[in-house]
Amino acid sequence: MRSLFGGYGHEPAEVLGRTFEEVAGYNDIVLVKDIKFHSHCEHHMVPVIGRAHVAYLPAGRVLGLSKIARLVDMFGRRLQTQEAMTAQVADALMDSLHPQGVAVILEAEHLCMSMRGIRSHGSSTFTATYRGVFVDDPAQKDAILRLAGCTN
Numbered sequence: 001m002r003s004l005f006g007g008y009g010h011e012p013a014e015v016l017g018r019t020f021e022e023v024a025g026y027n028d029i030v031l032v033k034d035i036k037f038h039s040h041c042e043h044h045m046v047p048v049i050g051r052a053h054v055a056y057l058p059a060g061r062v063l064g065l066s067k068i069a070r071l072v073d074m075f076g077r078r079l080q081t082q083e084a085m086t087a088q089v090a091d092a093l094m095d096s097l098h099p100q101g102v103a104v105i106l107e108a109e110h111l112c113m114s115m116r117g118i119r120s121h122g123s124s125t126f127t128a129t130y131r132g133v134f135v136d137d138p139a140q141k142d143a144i145l146r147l148a149g150c151t152n
């Protein structure tokens with residue numbers, strides 16, 4: 001239990017660190033796809049298993065890529081709603097990295113849906129949230145959805 005809910009013992013600033021790398025002329029989208037995560041829904045304390053796609057448009061600084069996966073992992077190790085977790089990842093990146101924009105997409109299977117009530121096996125829930133330039137510029141948002149494989 002301590003490990004499964006270990007995300008409460010950590011803060012985004014700790015996971016992301018305070019040092020960022022300067023971009024050497026790179027000023028385009030950075031997308032980390034298919035970050036596998038496990039969480040537990042706050043209503044039933046039943047596992048949620050999913051993948052996150054996290055993108056940002058740098059404003060002069062970039063993060064070590066593994067830090068994004070660690071951030072997703074940290075928020076997963078808390079009781080969550082998928083909607084809240086999507087927003088938490090986006091806000092943490094905006095607050096510490098100050099990029100031009102952030103996009104976070106989560107696709108997850110909620111075992112509470114398979115195990116209880118309606119027993120909808122294999123259905124997945126999709127949430128997406130956008131900050132900054134991804135809100136202001138629909139072309140940037142479309143680019144992210146295409147790169148993440150969320151459109152046809």
Ligand SMILES: [Zn+2]
Nearest residue numbers: 041043044112
């Ligand atoms: Zn649930």
